[in-house]
Amino acid sequence: MTDTSPTPPTNPSTLPSEHFLNLPRPDIIIGGGGGVVDTTTLAAHDFDVDTRTGFMPPDPPIPRLPKQWEPWEKVLEQAMERKLQLAIRLDFSSEEAEKSAAWRAQVRELPTLSTHQLASSEVLLRRAHHVLTYIMHFYIHTLPLTDRVLVPAPISIPLLRVSRHLQLPPIATYSDTVLYNWDLHVPHRPSADTDAGVRVLGEGDTSICAPALNDIRSQDLFTGTLDEESFYLASARIELRGVEALDLMRATMDEMFVGDDIAVRRITLYLARLAEVIHELVEILMDVRKGCDPDFFYGSVRPWFCGQDADPAGRVWEFEGVGERMVEEDGEGEGEQLEKPEDLSGPSAGQSALIHALDIFLGVDGGGTQTHTPISTTTQAQTHAQSAENPNRDALTLLRRMQIYMPRHHRAFLRHLIANPRPVRGLVEGGDHPELLDAYNSAVGAMKAFRDAHIRIVAIYIVGPASRQRADEAREDAGGMSASMREGIRGAALRGTGGTPLVQFLKGVRDKTAEALVPTAP
């Protein structure tokens, strides 16, 4: 009798060794020769998608840079310890203003540290991007709203360089707040390198497994609160739970190559399971309410994320050092000219490659609207050159623009997926397989349920608090702020962190998802 039971998709060891999800990446050595092996890439491959932790690295990201870059770590630590407050808060006192001004003076006095030795390690570059962008957000969002935004050279110059290496914009991204900002509650392995806090994975060591959803915590927080941490961890848990979804996608695509009746039956089971997994993602999303208070989130957490396009005073963000010819002793930037950054939207879970991957896999992209057409993994400068060639820059839809803010390996992963356009949907539409069609529709329906739930979350966390704050402001003198400034803040709030008209955009994406349902035969 033929065995029609599906191959278990959750065991990475079942992957063929040549499968793209199993391709080894060259080890990255930290600190040049004689450094420590970058454990987060050992089990990964060209797309940095791990079979156990998906888009998150399989080992916790390093919590601190080596001593050479300690001044950055120290100044970030001080901002967190001193609990600096947002300048837009209605209760922003003169003591708070003085405290943050003193901290900003320290930032301006930092030495401009070399990034030369960071460039050899992806792990160090990630931590450097995280630390420098957090310092920058602290710096900008504690500035009085009437001040010019000028990121000082000791931060802007290394940040622009690190960002260029990573091909990321010089602003906090989802990878800074979620993907590379977690640790285990109890370290599962003693640190082998006390300097950098990097763990060493012995050769052939298979003991690392995915962390349980509740075993993780965040590393750095703007507010030091459980509310902020719960917000990040909701996304992190979705990423971890989403690993099974990635595996089901992988298994489905493998079966697509076979394409016989048994393969169709297996794909049907995978899609039905995928629907269940996505429904679990909905539950995790809704669970954010257990630890994160909506009004606190709206008034005290979310404003830290604002990018230039949601700046409460509509200011242009300037970066010291841009356009100047660099002259440096270690030769790092000799003659180099740093480019003015163009993409300055704040972090958003919309930058999660997981949700984009699910959409692409299921063919949820409005069939031709190119919502998910991936941008190339080339440099940002090239990306801009491409959009400059395009007379209508708006043709780069918001979701597509979000890919600019993803780690470049994850962009490459999406590009790989899209290179095989909507294979599952084609199979569903092209054949007479009613059970397959039902399973496919259940997975698409689950994605729609995710977006319905997400719209509810946005109503709870943004729309509701915004209208409550409006009522409060009507009662009080809003800290002496001008009416136009208050209006600016509100306008920014009801746009996404990416600067989009919020509810309208989210409903549009939800409706596109529903349109992907394939009609059943009468």
Ligand code: HEM
């Ligand atoms: C309190 C929790 C959350 C809030 C307040 C929230 C808010 C938002 C906002 C305002 C947007 C609009 C785009 C932007 O400008 O950023 C957005 C988009 C998006 N968010 Fe969230 N979000 C939350 C949690 C999550 C989580 C946990 C995920 C999944 C990892 C997620 C996934 C997405 C996606 C994929 C988009 C793009 C639109 C779409 O594909 O439907 N969000 N979110």
